[in-house]
Amino acid sequence: MSTAIDPELVARFKAALDRLNPDGGKIGLAVSGGPDSMAMLLLAQEAIPGQFEVATVDHGLRPEAKDECALVLTACEERGVPCEVLTVKVGEGNVQAKAREARYAALDRWGKRRRIRTLATAHHANDQMETILMRLNRGCGTSGLSAIRDRTYVSRWRALVRPLLSFSRGELGKVVESARIAVAHDPSNADTSFERIQIRSALSQIDCLDPKGFSVSAQHMEDADMLCEWAVNMWLSDNEKTEKGGLRHPVPIARYMHFPILETQFRLMGATPRGRDLAQLMDQLRKGKGGNVAGILVKVDKGDWVYRPEPPRRTG
Known part of the structure; x- marks a missing residue:
């Protein structure tokens, strides 16, 4: 199914995947039903058809979650993409942290069962900018200011990649609009009790900031942190x-x-x-x-x- 997506966006997404998943193995996309992850699904369908599967997670925290998972299932069925709903139980405590922990554990188990060694999430340049500003506000060093890294691990055998860090929220919105696909909207994205939403609201009043520039700076900071980590480890090994x-x-x-x-x-x-x-x-x-x-x-x-x-x- 064609989505009439800008070819430049597809090429950029494919280049990111080639760099982050160089062996070309099958990728598992974590798709929530929100506009960003649905855009990732659409880009993957254009860039790597038949080379990915989708998992969507029901945390059981909101009654709308089942409908959001059903939305993802429908979008995948229409495109012939294998998709599975993962139901998790969120422990007590910090709800966001516990939900994230449960989600990644479920995705790891799913990846193992499906023999998928690389998982992808839809974090993008605006997420990166918000994270950097939050961490600057907390007085973080080079490690924290590396912010959202484009390749990490959810377990010893499962890589987690973020191929959209060079994409802005606006670009991903255009991908969804061009496909005229239904998306879900998480009400927590309007909850100003969360620090990230406060930062996002403040940023909406500033036009001169470039999210992609923040992503480039985060990459430079990651390089600096790796050099710093090497120097620290050398010093500690001697002392x-x-x-x-x-x-x-x-x-x-x-x-x-x-x-x-x-x-x-x-x-x-x-x-x-x-x-x-x-x-x-x-x-x-x-x-x-x-x-x-x-x-x-x-x-x-x-x-x-x-x-x-x-x-x-x-x-x-």
Whole structure:
């Protein structure tokens, strides 16, 4: 089924897939029914027909979800694309985080069952711009400012690619319009209690910002972060010691190494604090003091920085 999509957009999408999925294996598209992911479905049908399958996830959080999944099923059936609805249960706590965790776990299981080693989501340049601004607001370092990376992993054997990071929301909207295809609209995208929606609302009043420029900057920041990570790992391999369930290393002489080393150590210990919290901890450490951030206790001892997980709290 032809969609009369701009050939330049199709070529750009195909080039992104060739780079992110160089072995040319079958790709699994995560399609929610929203305009961005439906545009990805349409682009894939033009660029790689017969080389992809679709999964759509019902989180069970809204009654409309079943209709949205049915919308995706219909669009796929009309185009002869294999599609499956994945039903998940979202745990208690941060709803968005728990839903994301459940979604990726379900997609990973689906990919394993369908023998698909590469999954694709519809994150685009506007998502990237919003993420960068949110993380700038939190005081993140190079790792955080790399924002949404175009290739990561949901598990050891399943890559997650984002081939639309060079596409703006407006371009994807035109893809959907040209196909005259029905799409779903998530009401949470209008909920201003979410930080991202507040940022998005503010950005809608500014015409001079280029989302694609933010995506290019994020790529440069990712390159810088990889170089920084290499330098930090080299330094730690020469200076770090393990003791009593924790880590110890001398205070780096170069002050510019302090923040990336802290960031790396927390990541290795399974913690992801906000940048501003790490910056405050860094200031305390430079004064010879310490602190507890994201469940990790850090202190200065005999000229070393010492890291240990916070002990479990007593109950009863």
